Amino acid sequence: MSPLVFYPLAFVCIASAMGVVLSKNPVRSALCLVSALFCLAIFYVFLQAHLVAALQIIVYAGAVMVLFLFVITLLNLESDRGLGERPALSGIGFCAGAFVAASLVAALSSAVAPGSRGVVLPQTFGTTKVLARQLFGDYLVAFELTSVLLLVAVVGAVVLAKRDGSYEGDEQDAAPARQSEEAPH
Amino acid sequence: MEWLIGGIESLGVILVVLTLSAMLLWVERKGSALVQNRVGANRAGVFRIAAPFNLGFMNTLMADPLKLFTKEDFIPAGADRLGHALAPCVALFPAVVTFAAIPFGDTIEVGGRIINLQAINLDVGFLYITALVSLGVYGIVLAGWASNNRWALLGSIRGSAQMISYELAMGISLVSMILLYGTLDMQEMVRWQGGLLFGVLPAWGVFYQPVAFLIVLTAGIAETKRVPFDLPECESELIAGYYTEYSGGKQACFMLSDFAEIVMVSGLVTTLFFGGWQVPYLDSKAGLGLPGMTPMALPAALITALQVGAFVVKVLFFCCFQILVRWTLPRFRYDQLMNLGWKKMMPIALLNMAATALIILLVEQGR
Incomplete structure (x- = not known):
């Protein structure tokens, strides 16, 4: 990967990642996250992992973040009032972040030890066929378990949403539901 | 050299898509006039006297952009200035660059060099297109x-809810197309559709997957957010929806991105279901051969010209079809829109996918 591409891209990626954390506005945070995910996808492309790059954009930038943004704009949150008022929470968040960063640095610094030349990748690396064979062969059990986990999360969300009883409970949540229910049939 | 060819092809494709989108604005004006039985766009100041025939499209192509881009660019008070400026670009970008992965012709040989008539040839070209289509929501949200x-x-x-809902049905139908073709490479998909079905019909995707075709076309029209799916911008309720506060060049960008999306949907439908650049009974190597006849050899340049021409004709047909739909059907109600997306198209798409998988499995075991 040419340094001419790498460094500007890395700068944009880190700047948008910082933007996610530092931005006061939740919509801006979410958009920064989209930008960071997009930059990561471009990195994947340069690392020959085309399928992973495409999936990154389809799943994270295209689906997950759209839903995030949808909810944020629907609730029209004005500003970030969560963590600023709870110093304990932000302290815990900081410690967790520092731990993850430290372990990442430790793991990566051993991977790029001085003198090591890296690995020569096979021609088929990152192609759909190879990745699919790994995903649905070697890691099939983990893959299926993850999908079950996601299913459990979906069912749990539905159950939690239903527990409130009627739609009339919360004015803001009721608006979109009522719109479709009250329309004349 | 390799990157130069790719660059020229990409630039050419983007220019063609943009020009075609601008032309479609005129087609839309003329088409709406045709549907509504009135004269339509017929005021062309500059060349009116000299031209023996009506040059109404000059108005759309020259006067309109000139007017739009010299207008005052109004930003409302309290608006997020960065987001306001970025949104039109974010809306236009995916619609325009998607076309780069759609093949518009077979590989040709020029001076001993093989050139693929597809601006970017990815082995996951199909996923590239779906990824970019799913990014189209951000312009609206922003x-x-x-x-x-x-x-x-x-x-x-409304726009984001609609696009998320219809993307699901579309995505599932596209999965059944991947199952059928067994590849993610757009060029390979078009090659697959080259032969004949039952010795008579061209082996186009639409004859294998008519249900998927209907769902993808419907969801594609919904993605372009035009009547009958224009609830994000329906003027009787929401003024102009998400681009109410846009004027001048930025509004023109939104308009252009709508038309670029039409071109993109047409290109996708053509490539997946109508054989892309394939001309019925014309083989890239053997030449023209009607069923039951020995193929007649044709010069390679003529074959390429016919194939690219066929692709353009097919894309234009679907562009015109979408404009006809837009001026024929009334708008959905919001609950009808959601019911159609979630309760009708989604289960049908799922059933279609399961049936496709089952049939392919049975056929492969029978071999």
Whole structure:
């Protein structure tokens, strides 16, 4: 990967990642996250992992973040009032972040030890066929378990949403539901 | 050299898509006039006297952009200026660059060099297209949120809800196409559709997957957010929806991105279901051969010209078809829109996918 591409891209990626954390506005945070995910996808492309790059954009930038943004704009949150008022929470968040960063640095610094030349990748690396064979062969059990986990999360969300009883409970949540229910049939 | 060819092809494709989108604006004006039985866009100041025939499209192509881009660019008070400026670009970008992965011709040989008539040849070209289509929502969300206007916000919320809903049905139908073709490479998909079905019909995807075709076309029209799916911008309720607060060049960008999306949907439908650049009974190597006849050899340049021409004709047909739909059907109600997306198209798409998988499995075991 040419340094001419790498460094500007890395700068944009880190700047948008910082933007996610530092931005006061939740919509801006979410958009920064989209930008960071997009930059990561471009990195994947340069690392020959085309399928992973495409999936990154389809799943994270295209689906997950759209839903995030949808909810944020629907609730029209004005500003970030969560963590600023709870110093304990932000302290815990900081410690967790520092731990993850430290372990990442430790793991990566051993991977790029001085003198090591890296690995020569096979021609088929990152192609759909190879990745699919790994995903649905070697890691099939983990893959299926993850999908079950996601299913459990979906069912749990539905159950939690239903527990409130009627739609009339919360004015803001009721608006979109009522719109479709009250329309004349 | 390799990157130069790719660059020229990409630039050419983007220019063609943009020009075609601008032309479609005129086609839309003329088409709406045709449907509504009136004269339509027929005022062309500059060349009116000299031209023996009506040059109404000059008006759309020259006067309109000139007017739009010299207008005052108004940003409402309290708007997020960065977001307001970014939104039109974010809306236009995916619609324009998607076309780069759609093949518009077979590989040709020029001076001993093989050139693929496809701006970017990815082995996951299909996923590239779906990825970019799914990014189209951001322009709307950003525009609605940054405008600091309730109508705009409502429009953008409707828009994102609609696009998420219809993307699901579309995605599932596209999966059945991947199952059929067994590849993610767009060029390979078009090659697959080259032969004949039952010795008579061209082996186009639409004859194998008519249900998927209907769903993809419907969801594609819904993605372009035009009548009958224009709830994000329906003018009788929301003024202009998510781009209420846009004027001049930025509004033109939104308009252009709508038309670029039409071109993109047409290109996708053509490639997946109507054989892309394939001409019926014309083989890239053997030449023209009607069923039951020995193929007649044709010069390679003629074959390429016919194939690219066929692709353009097919894309134009679907562009015109979408414009006809837009001026023929009335708007859906919001609950009808959601019911169609979630309760009808989604289960049908799922059933279609399961049936496709089952049939392919049985056919492969029978071999």
